Amino acid sequence: MxxxxxxxxxxxxxxxxxxxxxxxxxxxxxxxxxxxxxxxxxxxGFGEWLNTLRGLSLTEKQCYLVGATYVCFGQREYKDIPGIMAHLQRYYDVKLPVIEGLLTPEYWQQVLSDEKQPAKAV
Known part of the structure; x- marks a missing residue:
């Protein structure tokens, strides 16, 4: 499957x-x-959904959607997203794409800034 x-x-x-x-x-x-x-x-919470991500290789767009989900629905801050991504990689065997800065707060601040309105994406 x-x-x-x-x-x-x-x-x-x-x-x-x-x-x-x-x-x-x-x-x-x-x-x-x-x-x-x-x-x-x-x-x-997100537990059942995260189980559906187990073992997936995420694209850049999918990483963005995961990060935006946590910011919009989980009321998390940009600085929390790198830790969440690392958690997904470690405990859900999610493969992250090679993107410069993906595991830094600055990356997430830039891609999920208010002017880009992440709520519309998720």
């Missing part, structure tokens, strides 16, 4: 659709996606 990269929002959206179908079959009404997303994040 081939693994594919999925953004956190897409991952949660798939869980929402599964739940919505299950509720529909039971004659129940599901909450809206935004409420489900907020509850999912509060209850599960």
């Amino acid at each position: 081939s693994q594919q990269f999925s953004t956190f929002k897409r991952f949660v959206s798939e869980r929402y659709q599964e739940r919505k179908e299950k509720h529909k079959g039971l004659g129940l009404t599901s909450s809206g996606f935004n409420a489900f997303f907020a509850n999912y994040l509060a209850s599960h």
Whole structure:
């Protein structure tokens, strides 16, 4: 089975659709996606999503999306992203691309600056 990269929002959206179908079959009404997303994040964090990244070789764009996810949804600061990337590499066997400065706060400050609005990417 081939693994594919999925953004956190897409991952949660798939869980929402599964739940919505299950509720529909039971004659129940599901909450809206935004409420489900907020509850999912509060209850599960990123753990299940990170498991889907296990063993992947990330592209530069995918690294950006992971970093933007932590900044937008995890309320993490730019300076935290290098440690998160190193954690993914070590504990999730994620292969990072060779990009100059990828594991420095300055790199993430530059690519995820407010003017580029990372929230629109994730």
